[in-house]
Amino acid sequence: MQGVTELKYCRVCKSENLIVFLSLGPIPLSNSFLRKEQLTEPEPFFPLDVCFCSNCGMVQLAQVVAPEIMFKDYAYLTGSSAPMKTHFTEMAERVIANLDLPAGSLVADIGSNDGTLLNQFKQRGMRVLGIEPATNVAELAERNGIDTVNEFFGEKTAQFISHQKGRAKVITATNVFAHVNDLDDFMQGIITFLDDRGVFVIEVPYLVDMLTRVEFDTIYHEHLSYFSLRPLMALFKRFEMSIIDVERIRVHGGSIRVYAGKGKKKLSGAAADLLKFESEARLDDVATCQEFAEGVNRIKIELTTLLKELKAKGHSIAGYGASAKGNILLNFCKIGTDIIDYVSDTTPFKQGLYTPGMHIPIAQETRIHDSPPDYTLLLAWNYAEEILSKEHRYRQAGGKFIVPSPRPRII
Numbered sequence: 001m002q003g004v005t006e007l008k009y010c011r012v013c014k015s016e017n018l019i020v021f022l023s024l025g026p027i028p029l030s031n032s033f034l035r036k037e038q039l040t041e042p043e044p045f046f047p048l049d050v051c052f053c054s055n056c057g058m059v060q061l062a063q064v065v066a067p068e069i070m071f072k073d074y075a076y077l078t079g080s081s082a083p084m085k086t087h088f089t090e091m092a093e094r095v096i097a098n099l100d101l102p103a104g105s106l107v108a109d110i111g112s113n114d115g116t117l118l119n120q121f122k123q124r125g126m127r128v129l130g131i132e133p134a135t136n137v138a139e140l141a142e143r144n145g146i147d148t149v150n151e152f153f154g155e156k157t158a159q160f161i162s163h164q165k166g167r168a169k170v171i172t173a174t175n176v177f178a179h180v181n182d183l184d185d186f187m188q189g190i191i192t193f194l195d196d197r198g199v200f201v202i203e204v205p206y207l208v209d210m211l212t213r214v215e216f217d218t219i220y221h222e223h224l225s226y227f228s229l230r231p232l233m234a235l236f237k238r239f240e241m242s243i244i245d246v247e248r249i250r251v252h253g254g255s256i257r258v259y260a261g262k263g264k265k266k267l268s269g270a271a272a273d274l275l276k277f278e279s280e281a282r283l284d285d286v287a288t289c290q291e292f293a294e295g296v297n298r299i300k301i302e303l304t305t306l307l308k309e310l311k312a313k314g315h316s317i318a319g320y321g322a323s324a325k326g327n328i329l330l331n332f333c334k335i336g337t338d339i340i341d342y343v344s345d346t347t348p349f350k351q352g353l354y355t356p357g358m359h360i361p362i363a364q365e366t367r368i369h370d371s372p373p374d375y376t377l378l379l380a381w382n383y384a385e386e387i388l389s390k391e392h393r394y395r396q397a398g399g400k401f402i403v404p405s406p407r408p409r410i411i
């Protein structure tokens with residue numbers, strides 16, 4: 001298929017022992033929202049199969065869609081999400097404190113998006129540089145006053161920027177490491193661009209959280225790798241880097257923040273504990289992934305049965321949050337306009353568009369308040385707490401939320 005490459009070997013350890021345990025596709029790219037006039041045009045669908053490396057335990061997509069197709073006009077804006085802003089403020093404060101970072105240090109962010117994270121470092125006296133492949137988003141960051149290089153990160157970009165700016169004391173990559181196909185080139189770039197005593201900080205969704213909470217809708221084409229600590233350690237070791245510390249954090253349905261540096265370092269107690277936890281969670285066994293896949297198929301059956309029953313009783317149903325994960329869920333479960341009238345979303349540029357594949361119209365969030373639906377399917381469940389408290393009036397008036405995982409339930 002055009003623009004799709006089959007994964008031949010594990011991205012981390014190069015083993016060919018890859019076992020596919022789940023198929024969610026064919027399915028459109030989860031952020032390819034459509035304008036009305038595009039609804040009648042052919043829509044590209046891509047396979048979405050997930051596999052397990054029986055050598056190192058790395059979970060990854062079995063196919064890779066060309067990055068030019070996925071990232072050139074990216075619709076995700078960090079700054080448009082209030083909880084992510086808070087998260088990045090805390091992250092900047094914590095990284096500066098943990099590393100005792102002097103003012104004027106160069107902090108670079110890979111996949112810097114609209115510059116929300118770097119802005120926090122800048123406000124705290126750091127020199128900052130963004131690296132962002134999506135042209136529209138990079139331009140926005142520049143307008144926000146964040147110096148941004150509009151490129152994919154890798155050895156070539158690293159050579160260029162370290163020449164121009166010097167080496168970075170801190171390189172961050174939040175929710176981007178899992179999007180990288182050629183991890184070798186990326187890591188080589190880190191070696192080139194990172195100061196010898198610098199720290200590389202990544203945040204990636206945590207495999208254990210995805211598996212135990214059955215958050216299958218965090219699986220999408222852009223998201224090539226599903227990390228746990230053990231394969232990450234193996235990867236860093238190959239580049240003569242080591243993991244210094246790790247923290248579990250709440251964003252994106254459960255993530256880990258990993259600190260790594262060049263050379264051999266002592267593993268923190270937290271990292272050693274997490275390794276032990278992973279082995280207790282049987283992350284080295286494909287059966288763990290296969291059980292997850294059974295849970296995914298159970299959600300599909302239970303959720304569609306529930307929604308169809310409610311619809312048959314004459315209830316109105318809306319979706320909440322036109323998130324990428326929501327689009328995976330809607331497509332995988334084949335939930336369309338026969339069930340859901342619209343999806344509400346706070347992001348202005350999504351409003352008026354249609355969800356990929358299922359073609360559900362996206363409305364402003366005020367619509368939920370103006371004519372409240374009987375039921376609302378929570379598609380942005382990563383913000384469940386915030387949304388449920390924000391919508392207490394809807395709930396007090398009898399409106400109900402449906403949460404899809406780990407088992408569909410009404411609250």
Ligand code: TYD
Binds near residue numbers: 324326345350386
């Ligand atoms: P996001 O967290 O960006 O996840 P994904 O990576 O899966 O797209 O998606 C959340 C979406 O939900 C985003 O489009 C904004 C929207 N949203 C609301 O509509 N209302 C809210 O109160 C919140 C928190 C988010």
Ligand code: ZN
Binds near residue numbers: 055
């Ligand atoms: Zn492997």
